[in-house]
Amino acid sequence: KNQVEQSPQSLIILEGKNCTLQCNYTVSPFSNLRWYKQDTGRGPVSLTIMTFSENTKSNRRYTATLDADTKQSSLHITASQLSDSASYICVVSATNFGNEKLTFGTGTRLTIIP
Amino acid sequence: NAGVTQTPKFRVLKTGQSMTLLCAQDMNHEYMYWYRQDPGMGLRLIHYSVGEGTTAKGEVPDGYNVSRLKKQNFLLGLESAAPSQTSVYFCASSYASGSPYNEQFFGPGTRLTVL
Numbered sequence: 001k002n003q004v005e006q007s008p009q010s011l012i013i014l015e016g017k018n019c020t021l022q023c024n025y026t027v028s029p030f031s032n033l034r035w036y037k038q039d040t041g042r043g044p045v046s047l048t049i050m051t052f053s054e055n056t057k058s059n060r061r062y063t064a065t066l067d068a069d070t071k072q073s074s075l076h077i078t079a080s081q082l083s084d085s086a087s088y089i090c091v092v093s094a095t096n097f098g099n100e101k102l103t104f105g106t107g108t109r110l111t112i113i114p
Numbered sequence: 115n116a117g118v119t120q121t122p123k124f125r126v127l128k129t130g131q132s133m134t135l136l137c138a139q140d141m142n143h144e145y146m147y148w149y150r151q152d153p154g155m156g157l158r159l160i161h162y163s164v165g166e167g168t169t170a171k172g173e174v175p176d177g178y179n180v181s182r183l184k185k186q187n188f189l190l191g192l193e194s195a196a197p198s199q200t201s202v203y204f205c206a207s208s209y210a211s212g213s214p215y216n217e218q219f220f221g222p223g224t225r226l227t228v229l
Contacts, residue, residue: 104158
């Protein structure tokens with residue numbers, strides 16, 4: 001069964017500090033891995049999409065890493081801001097005969113405090 | 115360019131009532147999706163559509179019906195609402211699959227409570 005597990009479930013850090021969120025997956029056949037940011041009361045918004053061959057991808061202060069061998073990904077947030085308070089969802093895509101299926105993690109709830 | 119919009123934003127139903135959730139997108143996307151999000155669980159796919167006039171079942175389709183009469187609209191219907199359908203519903207859309215970088219764009223969600 002395809003699964004995506006994220007840790008920690010929740011995290012509180014001071015504004016300006018860095019943090020790293022983890023994602024482990026057992027999804028086959030792997031197509032890509034995505035990180036989404038979901039503000040409270042809003043829909044998820046894509047941060048990055050990484051394929052098998054990509055190890056690192058950055059989007060402003062967000063840097064995602066992917067180790068396809070160990071089936072792990074991380075999302076590193078640098079110099080956190082209050083606006084980074086949100087849930088971060090790891091999503092892994094499996095594609096079989098042209099049909100794509102997404103498996104969503106339960107998310108990490110990040111709170112930035114001033 | 116409004117992206118993906120959903121109506122209504124909130125709704126309270128009594129058990130057995132019916133309702134329709136409307137999703138609209140103005141990005142000319144071929145694919146559209148309906149998900150539900152429950153506490154402690156990842157988003158789960160209810161139904162999806164790969165083009166006007168087509169629909170297909172997702173992971174949790176029971177108790178829901180959908181229709182895609184126009185490319186820009188995707189309707190989710192609950193014929194006889196049950197408390198287990200209390201959830202936040204998200205619509206999403208994307209271009210047709212083919213690229214691994216194909217992104218799904220999500221609407222703001224509809225919070226549904228069934229009493």
